Amino acid sequence: MILSDKTLFEMIEADTLQISPLEKHQIQPASVDIRLGNTFSIVEDLPSGIINLEDEIPYKTIVTDTYILLPNQFVLATTMEYFHLPDDLTAFVEGRSSLGRMGLFIQNAGWVDPGFHGEITLELYNANRCAIELKAGRRIGQLVFAKMDSPAIHPYQGKYQGQKGATGSRVYLDMEKQR
Template structure:
């Protein structure tokens, strides 16, 4: 069941902590509330993925996850009044300004805003789902499919999140899930696929990048 504006608002002030939804800060409810969603803003934190020293990405590669981050990316933290220019065909990771805490019976989904989509800005490529029990900022993928650079500023309403009430509470919410890799993140989180057991226990090694 998709939550309406009033349902979302009631969940934000639910007296029962097990049912309360946390989204903070809400700077202007009037601007941020949609009929069935809540607009979210852009934070100051970006992770740009580099390609100059990599021939390809091998999803089965098995270096330490942190090494991949350094090798493949550059972190950029802006001051609140600075800007980030996303060039055509460029792809970066960014995160919501807002910190979320979802109760065990609510799931969420982050979507772009049509106003930006019409200008070529794509928000989140494939990982828009937010698990019940998740807490932290939401990392999403930004790419510019247009032909002109796009100026992004922290605090911009970049996307929207809608919430779904589940028929029953999850038996193992995200906070209790074995191997939850992104719980209580406060910054952009890069891929931690290298921590997946299929990869950590595998023996495949990239010949080009020993």
């Protein structure tokens, strides 16, 4: 069941759903607007020119209020908001149609697990032929929350728990678990 603004307000008031910082106007009829943070990360050039899934990937992190996303460029960004979801709530990350119409693709694998807490890392891609100026604090997307039929037996405790800033891939940790 997707949560309404009424339920979102109640959960935030009861502190069962935590979003910080949050302004009341961010709560929409069936979602919460998310804003762009000021941290951006890009994959650093590798001598081999090949990203290997078994090794840690080096990123260059930039803290700035304005970032120029060049045509066909990919960058990781973060939300301004820090979220703490209870064990019976999940969320979907959705981009804004207005930005998609400019060629800005926003994704983050699209899913926030129950029990997650942290800022949400967004993958941004400029599919346009023109550069796009990104500014911290700008509405970049929304979270749609859904109530689960019961609390998760194993709420999220993964490798991105508690993340702050534009967090690079930690897929290499999957390989370490298999060793």
